[in-house]
Amino acid sequence: MKHDRVKQSVYANTPFCSGGFNYQKLEEGLWVIYSKMRYKTNVAFDLVYDDPAEMKIEDKGYYMLSLNNVTSQPIIDLKICEKQLCFANYSWTFFKPKERNCDVNFKGANNKYITLYFNEEWLQKNLLQNSLFSEAGLDKFIMSDQPYIAWPVDEKDELVKNFGIFDEVMNMNNEANHIDFLQFKLCTLNLIFGFLRTCRDQQVFEKHFAIDYENKFSINKVENYLTSNLYDKFPGIDFLAEKFKISESKLKSEFKQFFGKPIYKYFQEKQMILAKELIIENKLLIKEISYKFGYENTSKFTAAFKKYHDILPSELQKQEFDVAI
Secondary structure (H helix, E strand, C coil): CEEECCCCEEEEECCCEEEEEEEEEEECCEEEEEEEEEECCCEEEECCCCCHHHCCCCCCCCEEEEEEEEEECCCCCCCCCCCCCCEEEEEEEEECCCCCCEEEECCCCEEEEEEEEECHHHHHHHHCCCHHHHHCCHHHHHHCCCCEEEEEECCCCHHHHHHHHHHHHCCCCCCCCCCCHHHHHHHHHHHHHHHHHHHHHCCHHHHCCCCCHHHHHHHHHHHHHHHCCCCCCCCCHHHHHHHCCCCHHHHHHHHHHHHCCCHHHHHHHHHHHHHHHHHHHCCCCHHHHHHHCCCCCHHHHHHHHHHHHCCCHHHHHHHHHHHHC
């Protein structure tokens, strides 16, 4: 592990993962950490806190607000599709101090996290005094017994642009001699207000429910299984529930909360993304793609493709042929 105190960055390359993070103290009580990790194998982690009785200094802990980008690489036969596809999922997480935070990451994942750590004093001085914080219901969250909030973000949401913005303002590519702290502070404030507006407009606190960590692991495993088995028809809720030891009702409700879509729609959309690449590469007939994806006939596949991509597969195929010649 390498720690550059001047650039305030940490980098590691281990048999499990490679990557690191940049960190900055924006002001008293507020830190920003931007991390990027690529996983070489399946890795699960859980935060471990020091025993309060053994602590030599008083530490009341930090709240953790994070915008997350988890990008998986499904297992795809390169003889059929040469392009390595990536499926990106975006989300917010907001944890109270010293609450359990564990996660699972699968081989090939490339993940990014823009995380704000702030203490109780900073929360009281800045957020609790803001009207948008209470309009978003987050004052109720702070007073509740809920340990965290996790909420999906649509890939077309303007908030996703923050990853490119923070690449620049935190000098992640080492292209600048120094960080423009005024610009950095403005971008951080915009990120916070983006989260507050999302919570207000989507009524996050009212709709959110905490997911048990065993079920959270199961939901992640279900998603990984689905994206690794796109060359088949949807396996069914009952099959997935039995395979991953979770009730059907919890699987449906918690998958939707975690990934923002019903489980079958999520699976079908990933199939349609893969189908587009197969058509572009022109290695399979549309009828063959339809069969591989488990559709009863080509017309049903065509309808699903048109609904997602707003173009018929035959029209896309013709466009690619015209470009090629």
